[in-house]
Amino acid sequence: MTFTKDSARAGSAPIADQGKNALKVLSNAVLNCFLCLLIVLPAAGIVLPVLSMLVCSFCRFWSSAGIKGITLRWYEEVFQYPMFLDSIVLSLKISLLSVLANNVIGLPFAYALIRFRFPGKNIINETLRLPIVIPGLVFALSLIISFRHLYGSWYLIFIASVVFSLPFYVETVVNALRAFDFVVLENAARTLGAATLKSHWLVLLPMLRVPVIIASATVFTISWSEFSISFLLASANAFPVSGLLYSAYTGTSVQFSSAASIVYVAVLVPFLILLYRYSGNMRTAAKPANRDG
Amino acid sequence: MKTRGAFLIYIFPAVLVVLLFLLYPLISLVFYGLRPSAEEKTILSFANYSKILTNRFYIKTIIYSIVLSLPTTIVAVFASLSAGWHIAEQRTGTSFLRTVFTFSYAFGGIVYGVIFVFLFGNVGIVSLIEGFLTNTSVTAGFAYTPLGLFVAYLIFQMPRSALFLASALEKMDRDIIPSSRTLGANKVQIFTLVLLPMFRKQVVSSIILIFSMSMASFGVALLIAQNYPIFTILIYQTFSGSANLSLAASMAIILFLAVAFVNMALSLFGGSLNDLHER
Numbered sequence: 001m002t003f004t005k006d007s008a009r010a011g012s013a014p015i016a017d018q019g020k021n022a023l024k025v026l027s028n029a030v031l032n033c034f035l036c037l038l039i040v041l042p043a044a045g046i047v048l049p050v051l052s053m054l055v056c057s058f059c060r061f062w063s064s065a066g067i068k069g070i071t072l073r074w075y076e077e078v079f080q081y082p083m084f085l086d087s088i089v090l091s092l093k094i095s096l097l098s099v100l101a102n103n104v105i106g107l108p109f110a111y112a113l114i115r116f117r118f119p120g121k122n123i124i125n126e127t128l129r130l131p132i133v134i135p136g137l138v139f140a141l142s143l144i145i146s147f148r149h150l151y152g153s154w155y156l157i158f159i160a161s162v163v164f165s166l167p168f169y170v171e172t173v174v175n176a177l178r179a180f181d182f183v184v185l186e187n188a189a190r191t192l193g194a195a196t197l198k199s200h201w202l203v204l205l206p207m208l209r210v211p212v213i214i215a216s217a218t219v220f221t222i223s224w225s226e227f228s229i230s231f232l233l234a235s236a237n238a239f240p241v242s243g244l245l246y247s248a249y250t251g252t253s254v255q256f257s258s259a260a261s262i263v264y265v266a267v268l269v270p271f272l273i274l275l276y277r278y279s280g281n282m283r284t285a286a287k288p289a290n291r292d293g
Numbered sequence: 294m295k296t297r298g299a300f301l302i303y304i305f306p307a308v309l310v311v312l313l314f315l316l317y318p319l320i321s322l323v324f325y326g327l328r329p330s331a332e333e334k335t336i337l338s339f340a341n342y343s344k345i346l347t348n349r350f351y352i353k354t355i356i357y358s359i360v361l362s363l364p365t366t367i368v369a370v371f372a373s374l375s376a377g378w379h380i381a382e383q384r385t386g387t388s389f390l391r392t393v394f395t396f397s398y399a400f401g402g403i404v405y406g407v408i409f410v411f412l413f414g415n416v417g418i419v420s421l422i423e424g425f426l427t428n429t430s431v432t433a434g435f436a437y438t439p440l441g442l443f444v445a446y447l448i449f450q451m452p453r454s455a456l457f458l459a460s461a462l463e464k465m466d467r468d469i470i471p472s473s474r475t476l477g478a479n480k481v482q483i484f485t486l487v488l489l490p491m492f493r494k495q496v497v498s499s500i501i502l503i504f505s506m507s508m509a510s511f512g513v514a515l516l517i518a519q520n521y522p523i524f525t526i527l528i529y530q531t532f533s534g535s536a537n538l539s540l541a542a543s544m545a546i547i548l549f550l551a552v553a554f555v556n557m558a559l560s561l562f563g564g565s566l567n568d569l570h571e572r
Contacts, residue, residue, distance in 0.1 A: 031480055038375040042451040043390055046397045049411035052418050062416060105306040112303035124304065128311050130319075132502075135509030135552070137525050138545040141532065142322035143314070145542060163314045166307070196299075227403045228511040232529070242512075246403050249516060254416065261404055268399050276392050 050265070057259035074259035081248075083239055084260070088267070090154060091230075091241040095223040098161045099216045102169040105162070107212065110173035111204070115183070129167040136228035139164065143233070154238035157230050161223035168222060169215045176211030214278050217271045224268060326543035341543035351544070354522040355551055361521070362507035363555065365443055369450035370458070370499045374492075376451070377458030381467070391459075394452035402449075402512020409445040409517060410436050436517050445513055450503050457502060461495035497562045504559070508552045524548055 056062050060069025078084055112118070113125060131139060143160055150156045182204060189199035205212075227242045234243040241264055248257045329338035345351045376394075380387050400408065413419055413436040420433040435441045473487050489496070514523045528548065532541040 028480070035375045038372050039379050039390065042373065042376060042397075042448065042455065043393045045412065045448045046393050046408065046452065048418055049408040050396075052411050053407070056411075067421075105310055108303035109307035112300045116300035116303070118300045118304070124308060124311065127316060128307065130315060133505050133552070133556075134319075135505075135525065135545075135548060137509065137511060137528055138322070138549050139315075139318070141528075141538075141541055141545050142318035145325045145538065146318040146321040159314050163310060166310070170307075221399045225399050225404070228509070228525070231403075231511070232532070242403055245407075246512075246515070249403070249407055257407065261407060264404070265400070268396075272392070272395060272399060275395060276388070 053258040053261055056255055057262050059255055062254050074253075074255045075263075077256055078259045078263060081256075081260075084244060087239050087241045087244040088263070090238060091224060092267070094154060094158050094161055094240065095220045097158055098165055098223040099219050101158075101162045102166060102219045103212065103216065106166055106169040106215070107173060107208075110170045110177060113170070113174055114177045125170075128170065131164045132167050136164070136226065137232060140229040140232035151233070152235040152237055157233045157238060157240060160229045160233060161226065164226060164229060165219040165222045169219050172215035172218060173208065173211050176208060180207055182207060210278050214275060217274045217278075220271050221268060221275070224271075322542050323546060325539060326546050328539055341540050342547070344540070345543060345547055350522075351527070354524045354527050355547070357522045358508060358524040359551065359555060361442065361446060361523070362504055365446040366450055366454075366500055366504040366507055369447050370454045370496060370503060372447075373451045373455035373458060374488075374496070376455035377462055380455065380459035381462035391456070394456050397449075397452040398456065402510050402514075403516065404512075405449050406445075406513045406516030409441075409448060409513065412436070412448075413441055413444070437519050439521050442514070442518050442521055445517060446507055446510075449510070449513055450507060453506065454499050454503050457499045458492075458495060461499070462492070465491070465495075493563050497559060501556045501559050504555060505552055508548070508555075524551075 055067075057074055058070050058072070059067055060071045060073070061067060109128075113121065140160060143156055144151050147156055147159075150159075185203050185207070186199050189203045190196075194202065225242065227246075230240040231243045231246060234240055245257070245260055245264060248260045324337075326341055327337045327339065329335050330340060376390060380390055397405075411417055413432065413434075415433050417432070417436065419435070420430060423432050424430055436445065469487060469491070470483060473483055478486065509525065511525045511529070514521075514526055515529075518526065524544070525548065528541055528544045531537050531544060
């Protein structure tokens with residue numbers, strides 16, 4: 001009796017297991033599909049519209065009636081649009097100067113944050129990082145109120161862009177400085193007779209080349225694409241490119257705005273490639289130090 | 294030959310810039326909002342604040358902004374855990390995803406608005422596909438509906454949140470996952486019993502950050518929010534349309550306080566903005 005019971009159980013168990021397994025495989029597959037979809041959708045939400053923007057900027061007609069014709073007309077119009085070139089030049093100027101200012105202001109500060117102990121360090125650092133949480137609109141209004149006479153010139157947009165990107169610059173460099181054990185190297189350089197400036201120049205700066213490139217590219221990207229601050233600070237004399245895009249979107253044809261956006265994005269591409277190429281480098285460089293720490 | 298004051302040389306430019314161009318303007322913004330009108334004899338006046346806080350329309354707009362930003366942020370952060378994990382684990386397509394998401398980060402709010410119009414606008418990809426397949430036009434103009442605004446915010450938040458989560462997850466010890474799998478946990482169990490408790494801080498910090506960004510965001514709403522009241526747009530209109538700088542200043546302070554209040558409430562669940570920045 002026990003023998004048959006056992007054999008019956010032994011015979012039926014694999015079938016039940018198979019059913020269970022099939023269910024498990026199926027539910028796993030559904031879950032995996034869902035998770036994949038969550039990865040693919042946000043990427044598609046960016047890639048598809050940008051591609052269609054690119055197509056649209058070359059289209060003669062783009063409406064619910066249909067899409068027809070190839071033309072370069074929109075790009076010609078974009079470059080003939082009043083103030084377009086001025087805006088591009090202005091935004092380039094502001095962004096590049098912001099990169100320069102960030103390197104002058106942020107690099108020594110980031111170094112001091114790691115190298116020295118000084119009173120009020122945390123307070124200064126937290127204040128510097130306020131722009132991350134303060135809405136751009138709030139910051140822009142505060143600048144307008146305190147520097148009324150500068151409102152309308154590009155100086156104010158430049159100042160805003162520097163202050164707004166500084167925390168991101170400092171953070172990138174600070175993270176890099178934490179990953180290298182630069183104090184040992186610096187002390188070695190000093191023991192070997194290098195003065196402070198010389199050791200900065202020959203030891204510290206070469207080590208920081210990649211982080212500085214990444215931080216600079218980040219600053220350029222931030223100040224080029226920042227919208228709410230520059231839109232509020234924009235005036236007839238100083239009209240940054242993001243403000244111009246807004247007036248294109250609301251006042252011109254779809255094709256024209258697509259062409260303008262493509263030009264706007266095209267300026268960013270080299271910096272993003274730079275960011276992409278070097279950010280991998282920095283991660284691999286930072287990893288061994290992380291493991292030790 | 295180190296002098297004790299050497300650090301001053303290094304921090305001086307930054308401190309100067311922060312004091313002059315960040316702290317001074319913000320303090321003057323606070324006082325500007327409190328400035329009394331010509332008739333009032335007091336030094337400080339709360340007239341602007343009482344005007345905003347007793348006006349139903351202003352209150353409604355603040356609440357509507359939070360109702361738009363908070364749920365979309367929470368959904369976006371949880372939904373982007375998958376992509377963040379994928380990037381942190383460096384699986385196939387990581388570099389592609391990272392590039393695309395960084396790109397999205399580089400589009401200011403305004404380009405995002407246009408991107409969304411290209412997806413769900415009157416002649417968007419979705420409505421073109423729909424017209425091609427079924428010859429109808431149900432989805433045309435979806436971008437301009439309130440539901441469209443919610444979806445737009447989701448699309449705008451997800452890549453950012455995925456990148457933040459990825460950089461937070463990268464720094465963590467993820468070897469616990471294979472171990473719990475060996476011990477017999479299934480995927481749902483791993484997620485609810487292992488991952489969520491482990492990543493709670495990172496998830497909450499990302500929610501705080503993305504929520505702050507969404508509340509501050511301006512470009513997306515400016516292009517597509519047609520009947521939905523949004524506080525940043527109201528501030529902009531007060532500033533540029535009615536040129537009431539003093540009222541706009543008080544509104545800006547209230548926006549900041551509202552964001553800070555929600556963030557404080559969120560941080561009760563663990564996590565703060567600092568967790569995302571510190572190694």
